[in-house]
Amino acid sequence: MTDDINELPFGSPLVPELLDQDTKISFKCYPGISCFNACCKQSSIQLTPYDIIRLKTNLGMTSTEFLKEYTVPDTMDGHGMPSVKLKTMDESPACKLMVEGEGCSVYEDRPTACRYYPVGLMNMKKKDEKEDEQHHFVVREGHCKGHDEKNEITIAEYRKQQGVVEYDDINRDWYRIILKKRSGGPSIGSLSDMSLQMFFMASYDVDRFRRFVLSEGFANNYNVDADTIKSFENDDVALVQFGFKLMLQVFYGDKSIDEKDGAYNKRMEERKEILEFRKEAELKEWKGKNDAYEIEQEKVEEEKK
């Protein structure tokens, strides 16, 4: 029996040895270590929604500006689920947020993957279990000398020391969305382009998502009380977590947000129109190609005579 998994860093082809919270590892990283910043000099850091909130706040930017300035688009698995990675320097694979000789310029707000390293995070859901589980594994890379340090620490202590528990708690429903997408299955199917666009906005571009949630169109479809809506004006974390619930509802039918009467049917009608329009367009395109093919065939037949 296989498990459904997603992991950070994403996309590892191997299922590594999984560690529990009380498993001890021997590791220590500190400013004077010989490999200081070696990891940041060859970085490939995929960001979670809470990472982006912390980083854009640290840098005094909107999420839209941050995405443009500091990230590149990526996918987190073989199914085209959008993700974003931190940009590297123009001339090297070093992280754009690293300052040579000094270290991380956003250390207090560094992303989940940086906090965890060299520990990896793996979210899993066993086929017969309702709830997903978090497991961990150790990544061993030659440049990282922290493994040689005699310092025993449990995974739970390490997560606490690195301040990553808060990150995992805030992102938990987001990991559930990815797990559901990865596990697929006939009842879920693949997400449409429109859903993937919504996933990108609600996951990574919280300031744009805010405009969507505060819009009249949103108010016409959902019954969310005025105080909650008001809190979204300033509270990025509440907003992004609301976005996770909205995605679980829209993509997978996990209903937790009250919809206005008829909103679902209205949306379906709108989608039906879009789908029919698309089908018609595809048919036209196909017909166009087919007509061209037939004309080509007729020409060939003519030349043969």
Ligand code: SF4
């Ligand atoms: S964000 Fe900071 S810790 Fe993470 S790779 Fe960049 S410089 Fe290193």
Ligand code: SF4
């Ligand atoms: S010990 Fe590992 S994590 Fe720490 S600076 Fe060196 S390479 Fe990076």
